[in-house]
Amino acid sequence: MTMEQAIITWIHLVSAAIWVGGSLFIGVVISPLLKTMSTSLEERLQFMIKVGRRFNKIAIPSLIVLIGTGIYNSITFLNKPDLLLSSSYGNFLIVKIILVVALILAYAVHVRIIRKDVEEKIISKQLSDNQIQKLRKKIIILGEVTIILSVAILFMAALLDAGV
Numbered sequence: 001m002t003m004e005q006a007i008i009t010w011i012h013l014v015s016a017a018i019w020v021g022g023s024l025f026i027g028v029v030i031s032p033l034l035k036t037m038s039t040s041l042e043e044r045l046q047f048m049i050k051v052g053r054r055f056n057k058i059a060i061p062s063l064i065v066l067i068g069t070g071i072y073n074s075i076t077f078l079n080k081p082d083l084l085l086s087s088s089y090g091n092f093l094i095v096k097i098i099l100v101v102a103l104i105l106a107y108a109v110h111v112r113i114i115r116k117d118v119e120e121k122i123i124s125k126q127l128s129d130n131q132i133q134k135l136r137k138k139i140i141i142l143g144e145v146t147i148i149l150s151v152a153i154l155f156m157a158a159l160l161d162a163g164v
């Protein structure tokens with residue numbers, strides 16, 4: 001392995017740590033903690049949106065870097081479609097890429113749901129309790145899907161690494 005490859009793997013790993021670790025921290029630490037607080041649902045939702053916006057500043061670049069370094073890691077394989085289909089490494093790589101595409105879609109919807117105008121509606125109390133509940137449910141489900149996909153992608157990375 002050359003130094004260049006090691007550095008690319010290192011960048012891939014650091015970005016994976018930021019993306020997966022950060023999403024899990026929000027889902028497993030911040031979100032349950034917030035539920036125990038006696039603030040209103042609107043205030044909690046607003047706080048989570050702020051946390052999400054902050055996290056996006058580092059999470060989205062990490063995801064982009066993961067995709068860039070991931071493609072770099074697999075470029076020789078991606079150039080050989082027959083090997084992609086005939087080897088287990090190639091098959092795991094395809095599954096990994098499909099999961100990454102699903103992750104990007106889930107995350108894009110997740111981010112789109114909490115656009116600025118929606119946030120403003122929450123702040124100015126233009127949404128009914130029912131609308132807020134529905135919004136919250138969608139955000140929670142998409143957040144969970146994001147985390148599950150991310151952990152599944154790590155499993156694909158483990159299979160690739162182990163050469164199963």
Ligand code: HEM
Pocket residue numbers: 009012013016019020066067069070071073074096097100103150153154157158160161162
């Ligand atoms: C959320 C996105 C991603 C996460 C969390 C992730 C995570 C990881 C991790 C933890 C490794 C282990 C490091 C290693 O053994 O080299 C890895 C390796 C790798 N990743 Fe990713 N990755 C992501 C996206 C991608 C994408 C989009 C591609 C390809 C287009 C990709 C291709 C690879 C390849 C080829 C390896 C090397 C596997 C090996 O042979 O050891 N990754 N990834």
